[in-house]
Amino acid sequence: MVCVIGLPRTARRENLLQKYLFIALGGALGAIARYWVGAAVGSRMGTRFPYGTFVINMSACIIIGFSITLISKRADLNPAWRYMIPIGFVGAYSTFSTYEWETLSSLREGAFTIAALYALGSLILGLVATWAGIVLGELV
Numbered sequence: 383m384v385c386v387i388g389l390p391r392t393a394r395r396e397n398l399l400q401k402y403l404f405i406a407l408g409g410a411l412g413a414i415a416r417y418w419v420g421a422a423v424g425s426r427m428g429t430r431f432p433y434g435t436f437v438i439n440m441s442a443c444i445i446i447g448f449s450i451t452l453i454s455k456r457a458d459l460n461p462a463w464r465y466m467i468p469i470g471f472v473g474a475y476s477t478f479s480t481y482e483w484e485t486l487s488s489l490r491e492g493a494f495t496i497a498a499l500y501a502l503g504s505l506i507l508g509l510v511a512t513w514a515g516i517v518l519g520e521l522v
Contacts (some may be wrong), residue, residue: 395517404462408470416475431496435477436504442476443508447515450522 419441423426427433449467453459481504486518 408466412474443511451519452456
């Protein structure tokens with residue numbers, strides 16, 4: 383058996399497989415959460431303004447700020463959390479491409495105010511939400 387970077391090849395393969403499983407688990411949970419939050423917010427607030435995606439993107443900013451900060455601070459945490467939460471969960475949960483599509487769709491429909499509010503609100507509040515997640519992560 384050939385050793386690479388101090389681990390036998392089978393151990394490295396198992397570690398790689400474990401990373402993929404944690405990413406997949408986080409991704410599955412993130413996709414389900416994204417559907418649930420988007421549907422819940424959309425049904426309560428309507429769909430003229432993309433509230434569901436907006437809430438998802440803002441909460442994803444908080445989650446990624448919090449999780450990466452906490453994982454970076456806490457060396458005793460299993461590294462699997464880095465794969466499951468910020469990569470898997472947030473990767474499936476947050477939908478920046480949907481944000482861009484909805485902004486462009488609003489522009490194409492002539493809803494310039496909606497598009498501007500959505501784009502600027504996502505940018506500004508996203509930065510604030512990410513900062514809030516970092517602050518929360520540092521408090522824990």
